[in-house]
Amino acid sequence: MxxxxxxxxxxxxxxxxxxxxxxxxxxxxxxxxxxxxxxxxxxxxxxxxxxxxxxxxxxxxxxxxxxxxxxxxxxxxxxxxxxxxxxxxxxxxxxxxxxxxxxxxYLRKAKSVEELLPWLYLKGISTGDFSEALAA
Incomplete structure (x- = not known):
């Protein structure tokens, strides 16, 4: 054992x-x-x-x-x-x-990441199509 x-x-x-x-x-x-x-x-x-x-x-x-x-x-x-x-x-x-x-x-996220998150939410999660959101 x-x-x-x-x-x-x-x-x-x-x-x-x-x-x-x-x-x-x-x-x-x-x-x-x-x-x-x-x-x-x-x-x-x-x-x-x-x-x-x-x-x-x-x-x-x-x-x-x-x-x-x-x-x-x-x-x-x-x-x-x-x-x-x-x-x-x-x-x-x-x-x-x-x-x-x-x-x-107080910077925790780069500007590009902050701009990407709303785009991912609006385009990716709502439609289920992440290809356009990830291209941004």
Missing amino acids: AKSTVVPFELPSEFSPDPLTEVIQNGAKALLHTAIQAEVSFFIAEHAHLLDEEGRQRLVRHGFLPEREVMTGIGTVPVRVPRVRDRGANEDGSKIKYRSALVPP
Whole structure:
């Protein structure tokens, strides 16, 4: 009775049925990371002339926001957006804030996915014909 016939299944997170999609997702992650780093570097360089009271550069990199996953047409892609800290203040007391144009705050789905979901519902589910909806 000690012999078990239960077959252990691989965990879904460790199993990739399509290695091509995995390669594409890894490439998208690396490309997005590079683009965000370039965007932050450009933002800081644009404000490099601003100095604080001690003569140091006013805007500096300050770690990362929590990692989040963004749903795209190729699946989920993990994203880490850098933080930018403003050590000084404007005349009115406000601070300069960095907001990524590529990955705005609270973005969870790419625009193409958000546009596809209503189309799938209206054309696919109501008629039962997904061919036109999936072509979009």
